[in-house]
Amino acid sequence: MILALETSCxxxxxxxxxxxxxxxxxxxxxxxLLHARYGGVVPEIASRxxxxxxxxxxxxxxxxxxxxxxxxxxVAVTRGPGLIGALLVGVSSAKAIAATRRLPLVPVDHLHGHxxxxxxxxxxxxxxxxxxxxxxxxTFLARVDNPSGYxxxxxxLDDAAGEAFDKGARLLGLGYPGxxxxxxxxxxxxxxAFDFPRSAPGELDFSFSGLKTSLLYTIKDLGDGAGARAxxxxxxxxRAIVDALVxxxxxxxxxxxxxxxxxxGGVAANSELREAVTGLGVPVWVPxxxxxxxxxxxxxxxxxxxxxxEYPGYLSLDAAARL
Amino acid sequence: xxxLGIDTSTPAASAAVLRDDGEEFEALPAPxxxxxxxxxxxxxxxxxxxxxxRAEVDWGDLDAIAVGIGPGTFTGLRIGIATARxxxxxxxxxxxxxxxxxxxxxxxxxxVRLPLIDARRGEVFAALYEGEREFWPPLVMRPDELxxxxxxxxxxxxxxxxxxxRFRGMLEAAGIPVxxxxxxxxxxxxxxxxxxxxxxxxxxxxxxxxxxxxxPDAKPQL
Ligand SMILES: [Zn+2]
Numbered sequence: 001m002i003l004a005l006e007t008s009c010x011x012x013x014x015x016x017x018x019x020x021x022x023x024x025x026x027x028x029x030x031x032x033l034l035h036a037r038y039g040g041v042v043p044e045i046a047s048r049x050x051x052x053x054x055x056x057x058x059x060x061x062x063x064x065x066x067x068x069x070x071x072x073x074x075v076a077v078t079r080g081p082g083l084i085g086a087l088l089v090g091v092s093s094a095k096a097i098a099a100t101r102r103l104p105l106v107p108v109d110h111l112h113g114h115x116x117x118x119x120x121x122x123x124x125x126x127x128x129x130x131x132x133x134x135x136x137x138x139t140f141l142a143r144v145d146n147p148s149g150y151x152x153x154x155x156x157l158d159d160a161a162g163e164a165f166d167k168g169a170r171l172l173g174l175g176y177p178g179x180x181x182x183x184x185x186x187x188x189x190x191x192x193a194f195d196f197p198r199s200a201p202g203e204l205d206f207s208f209s210g211l212k213t214s215l216l217y218t219i220k221d222l223g224d225g226a227g228a229r230a231x232x233x234x235x236x237x238x239r240a241i242v243d244a245l246v247x248x249x250x251x252x253x254x255x256x257x258x259x260x261x262x263x264x265g266g267v268a269a270n271s272e273l274r275e276a277v278t279g280l281g282v283p284v285w286v287p288x289x290x291x292x293x294x295x296x297x298x299x300x301x302x303x304x305x306x307x308x309x310e311y312p313g314y315l316s317l318d319a320a321a322r323l
Numbered sequence: 324x325x326x327l328g329i330d331t332s333t334p335a336a337s338a339a340v341l342r343d344d345g346e347e348f349e350a351l352p353a354p355x356x357x358x359x360x361x362x363x364x365x366x367x368x369x370x371x372x373x374x375x376x377r378a379e380v381d382w383g384d385l386d387a388i389a390v391g392i393g394p395g396t397f398t399g400l401r402i403g404i405a406t407a408r409x410x411x412x413x414x415x416x417x418x419x420x421x422x423x424x425x426x427x428x429x430x431x432x433x434x435v436r437l438p439l440i441d442a443r444r445g446e447v448f449a450a451l452y453e454g455e456r457e458f459w460p461p462l463v464m465r466p467d468e469l470x471x472x473x474x475x476x477x478x479x480x481x482x483x484x485x486x487x488x489r490f491r492g493m494l495e496a497a498g499i500p501v502x503x504x505x506x507x508x509x510x511x512x513x514x515x516x517x518x519x520x521x522x523x524x525x526x527x528x529x530x531x532x533x534x535x536x537x538x539p540d541a542k543p544q545l
Contacts (some may be wrong), residue, residue: 044397044539051401055408055529069413085398088364092402095368100382182385315368 001065003072003097003265004300005058008082008110009092009137010034010041011293012053016065016072016299021120024065024260026290026297031052036176040166047085054093061296066125076303078318079107082137087319089116095317104308108323113298115142117148118262118285118300125285127193130258132249132277135265135294136162136177139206139245141252148305153252154204161241161267164208169217170239172230182234183270191272194218204255211240236270246276253282260283268292324386325378327410328516329371331403332395332423332440333485338370339513340378341521343386348378349514354505357485363402373407374513382414389520391423391511393534394448394461395440400533408528417525422534424450424461426515427484428510435478437499438485439469440511447486448536455480464538466490470497483508489522 001024006013016024031049035041052064062068080087093105098105098155114133118125131142131150139162159167162179162283169178174185196214199207215237221224237307245267253261262285263277269289277284291298309317325343330336335356339349350370375381390407393400411418427438428450435458440448442463449469450456464472469494473480482494483502488509491501502508 038541042539042541045541047397047401048535048539051405051532052529054405055412058409060414085401088398088402089405091364092405093369093409096406097413099368099372099412100410312369312372315372316365318362318364 001067001071002061002074002076002300002303003301004076004296005054005090005094005300006078006296006299007050007054007086008078008080008262009294010046010055012050013294013296014058014061014298015296016061017120017297019304021124021301021304023120026063026295027057027061027064028290028295029057032177039170039176043083043085046083047089050086050089054089058093064199069097069101071280072140073157074104074106074308075109076106076108076300078110078113078299079317080110082110082321084319084321085227086116091317091319095189095314099311099315102311105317106303106306106308107317108299108302108306111138111300112150114264115144116215116301116305117264117287117291117298119147120291120297124276125260125262128258129253129260129262130256131262131264132245133265134161134245134267136160138265141204141248143256143258146179154202154206154248156205157201158204158209161208161245164241164307167212168215171219172234179267179270182238183272185231186235186272188240189231189233191235191239193232194236196236196245198240198247204252206244206248211287229277242270242272242276245273246280249277250280253280264292266293324521325380325384326387326389326517327385328389328513328520328522329367329403329407329427329479330391330423330511330513330516331363331367331399332391332393332511333357333375334359335510336363336367336370337511337513338367338374339406339517340374340380341514341517342378342380346378346503347514348374349512350374351512353508354509357488357509361399363399367402367406385414385416387417387419387520387525389419389421389523390531391426392420392531393423394463394536395423397533398479404531404533408531411528416506418528418531419520419523420526420531421516421519421523422461423492423511424448424517427511428452429515429519430512431481431483431502432508435480435482436485437480437482439484441485441489447490449486451480458467461534461536466493470499473499482514485509
């Protein structure tokens, strides 16, 4: 069995996954509310909480899997990218667990985890497939011919899609994290009430920074009337983000001729996006929400396809904010 | 008893084994290591494995793990403490906490000792010891405030640590001697962590957290 730790941002995560991709446990201790009053993740606060939680979350993951450390064959951990102080808590803990047992360790690229999340569980996606990953930190399209890696076909040139949701939510006076708040309010609004820009920087790239500026000016123009139009604004803003994601995904499917699509990342929890990708004419793997947002099961999932580093080769392993 | 000790409060990560026959095995970098950026993740576990190998002890031979809880660099302390906690949990060993300033003080050769760890932003983490007695608990302050406070104490302490190196000029001008630049007394020795850990209480691993002494910067990353 694989024990995986993931502490790249503000969720402290541990999971136990079998070699054939069965998820025995997937524990996520979210710090979301802690950071809500700052309107974003505060790195030092996130790092402090990871340290407070990491042992309990790891113990919980083992207990829920009905496993003990003796049952673990491999330890996997997110090496990056992410907040360096946060990553280092997971990396330090994972190295120490592995070292006391002389177990092999697998350092994992967090984004690789998102890309292969749909290979877990009862109905795994088979390569070749295309994967759209959209989260608060990343937005990209990748092709997967072999699950041990991925090739980025296009990516955001500025803000990530999740960031666009967060910034939009803030302009609309909604809470943090913004994605779920905008999603909820958008259900009561008209997505065609406002025409926000769908910028198309390159055929398969994304750009969301102009969108929030456009929302800002629209709210200013509406003045006192903006409050009454909040649901329409949220719905139209969300539609613009989803349109951008879906149109590039369609272009990538056409260009590559790949006939399977998976989505991942926190924005893949968005209800409109989940609905919209089903209209692309290919089978789509949409993981459950707990596999879309940051989690350790996907890190274990990626570790299955990667080379193990035997003891003591990983003792000097360091985390990396960028890979 | 046989202890593994670690400290990561300064850029110089250190690990040591104090064996029950009294033999000491320490992986302590040169004092110059204090002047370079920290690399605890890369350096700590190799130091641990090296000290254990030389001491010819395995996890089952240890009776406890002792860890320096700072104060010191936040990221460094988290690496040391996350490591120590996971080692203790996975090897089913008791964990003990030791003040990094107390360990630094224990290596200073004087009756009244002023261990100073660089706290960045023009401040130091400081404590004051006379013999075994802790005169001041760990504090964070500017060196000029420190000098003012010592003026009232009517004693002349000997100072060491990377904080004393950074502010050597100010300290010496105020009549406070600092250990020579290349003295190992500036390092927080994991062997001292072991020695102080011998007399410390067993703690549940999750209860062992850094002594930060400073609130986090609440600047969100967006
Ligand atoms: Zn992520």
